[in-house]
Amino acid sequence: MTAVTATTPDAFRPALHYAARSTWLNDPNGLIFHEGVYHLYYQNNPEGNVWGNMSWGHATSPDLVTWTEHPVAIACDELEDIFSGSIVFDRHNTSGFGTEFKAPLVAVYTSAYKQASEHHGVQAQSLAYSLDGGYTWTKHAGNPVLSRGSSEFRDPKVFRYEGDAGSYWVMVAVEAQDFEAVFYKSEDLKSWELLSSFGPANATGGVWECPDLFPLAVDGDPGNLKWVLTVNLNPGGPNGGSAGQYFVGDFDGTTFTSATTVTKGLQDPDRLGHYQWLDWGRDYYAAVSFSDVPDGRRLMIAWMNNWQYANNIPTTPWRSPMSLVRDVSLKGTDGGWRLVQQVAREFTSVPAGTPPFMAGAGEISEGTHLLDGAAGSVQRIEATFMPGTAEEFGLIVRGNGTHGTRIGIRPAEGRIVVDRRESGQTDFHETFASIDTAPIEPAGNSYDLTVYVDQCSVEVFAQGGQVTLSELIFPASTSTDVSLYAAGGTATINSLNITQYA
Numbered sequence: 485m486t487a488v489t490a491t492t493p494d495a496f497r498p499a500l501h502y503a504a505r506s507t508w509l510n511d512p513n514g515l516i517f518h519e520g521v522y523h524l525y526y527q528n529n530p531e532g533n534v535w536g537n538m539s540w541g542h543a544t545s546p547d548l549v550t551w552t553e554h555p556v557a558i559a560c561d562e563l564e565d566i567f568s569g570s571i572v573f574d575r576h577n578t579s580g581f582g583t584e585f586k587a588p589l590v591a592v593y594t595s596a597y598k599q600a601s602e603h604h605g606v607q608a609q610s611l612a613y614s615l616d617g618g619y620t621w622t623k624h625a626g627n628p629v630l631s632r633g634s635s636e637f638r639d640p641k642v643f644r645y646e647g648d649a650g651s652y653w654v655m656v657a658v659e660a661q662d663f664e665a666v667f668y669k670s671e672d673l674k675s676w677e678l679l680s681s682f683g684p685a686n687a688t689g690g691v692w693e694c695p696d697l698f699p700l701a702v703d704g705d706p707g708n709l710k711w712v713l714t715v716n717l718n719p720g721g722p723n724g725g726s727a728g729q730y731f732v733g734d735f736d737g738t739t740f741t742s743a744t745t746v747t748k749g750l751q752d753p754d755r756l757g758h759y760q761w762l763d764w765g766r767d768y769y770a771a772v773s774f775s776d777v778p779d780g781r782r783l784m785i786a787w788m789n790n791w792q793y794a795n796n797i798p799t800t801p802w803r804s805p806m807s808l809v810r811d812v813s814l815k816g817t818d819g820g821w822r823l824v825q826q827v828a829r830e831f832t833s834v835p836a837g838t839p840p841f842m843a844g845a846g847e848i849s850e851g852t853h854l855l856d857g858a859a860g861s862v863q864r865i866e867a868t869f870m871p872g873t874a875e876e877f878g879l880i881v882r883g884n885g886t887h888g889t890r891i892g893i894r895p896a897e898g899r900i901v902v903d904r905r906e907s908g909q910t911d912f913h914e915t916f917a918s919i920d921t922a923p924i925e926p927a928g929n930s931y932d933l934t935v936y937v938d939q940c941s942v943e944v945f946a947q948g949g950q951v952t953l954s955e956l957i958f959p960a961s962t963s964t965d966v967s968l969y970a971a972g973g974t975a976t977i978n979s980l981n982i983t984q985y986a
């Protein structure tokens with residue numbers, strides 16, 4: 485068996501996920517659907533595959549599935565790095581950057597000023613605009629447009645607020661070290677007025693980064709809108725390192741009021757388990773949503789990596805994939821409002837490579853059972869289980885007969901686990917090998933799982949999409965087995981469907 489090493493050309497390149505051709509990427513930036521095209525900009529080092537020279541890379545897609553990489557959109561220079569931010573379509577040319585015939589796209593990004601700049605040490609918000617649909621960009625001569633003199637003020641997400649309070653641009657950004665989301669208002673994207681701030685609240689390890697704020701209809705009822713504030717934090721996630729949390733509440737055009745802030749148990753070591761997380765896995769960070777998606781859909785994507793080991797993962801020549809794009813909705817439950825996330829429906833029409841593997845109901849006896857004919861490297865696995873006497877049961881994917889990535893349910897503990905300790909290469913960083921868990925509840929007496937497996941990742945959607953775990957893995961290309969297992973007793977598989985992509 486040939487081991488896949490970091491020097492294998494294009495090792496681990498995903499089939500379903502976006503990754504840059506040959507360079508580093510981190511946070512998604514400037515996500516927008518415009519003139520029939522999805523634009524994905526991202527933190528990019530155009531000159532290497534570790535973090536540095538921060539610029540906005542660029543890719544586009546007609547369908548969220550296939551992406552085309554374009555030249556760097558906004559490049560760093562000797563004065564500033566181009567940190568994270570967002571893009572709006574300024575359809576009424578409020579900024580004046582447009583012409584009589586063409587309304588501009590306006591990028592709002594963080595200028596991270598360098599030594600040579602008169603603003604050295606400051607992070608402030610700046611503008612660039614595009615009159616060709618997002619391919620070439622001109623920096624605004626009056627940058628920065630919003631500075632607080634702070635060295636940790638970044639990641640502006642701008643959207644058009646239309647509500648009882650009026651119609652204007654709203655920016656949410658962070659004071660990263662203060663665990664504060666700060667809200668500003670503008671008529672023209674150039675001059676900004678402070679509205680309010682939110683935080684610290686719930687998880688406050690590390691720094692707060694990359695916030696987002698958007699309304700969602702509870703259970704699809706347009707008469708019942710709630711606002712969701714998402715905040716990424718690093719470190720301090722529920723399984724270590726980078727992760728994103730969310731708050732549900734109201735935004736009146738000035739102030740965000742959270743209905744999901746937990747004030748009890750601040751000394752409780754398990755308190756992270758009481759907060760709401762966009763994803764419980766180790767590799768779902770800087771999640772942010774697209775603007776102007778048709779049909780009121782809220783689509784999110786995240787950087788699939790973790791700052792703990794981001795620069796060390798053994799991919800080459802590129803480094804870091806994006807997550808799959810997710811459709812996000814809001815559900816009222818007995819426990820409160822919960823985000824429900826599904827992989828965007830566009831993925832269900834990706835043509836399968838070989839016929840699907842299907843299995844009917846049956847008992848899973850104690851032990852590990854290799855599924856003949858189910859092997860694959862790029863798969864969507866849909867499974868429904870019923871507990872029996874087993875302490876833990878589930879799936880092993882990207883296996884090599886003895887080892888693999890274990891995705892299991894522990895019904896007595898009410899937890900789902902993703903164990904990547906034997907997933908393949910793990911020794912490139914001491915914190916990588918891990919067993920990560922999230923709370924989970926059955927639906928009736930059964931547990932549903934949808935798992936997207938790719939060349940270097942698993943993304944697990946459980947409990948109807950209320951619980952997700954995204955994890956990088958680095959298996960040998962020959963590790964393709966799929967198994968069912970039960971430990972300490974038996975369990976039942978109700979249905980199993982595997983779509984094979986490659």
Ligand code: FRU
Binds near residue numbers: 527638
């Ligand atoms: C989050 C982050 C942002 C910053 C960017 C720099 O991963 O630290 O806060 O804008 O990355 O690349």
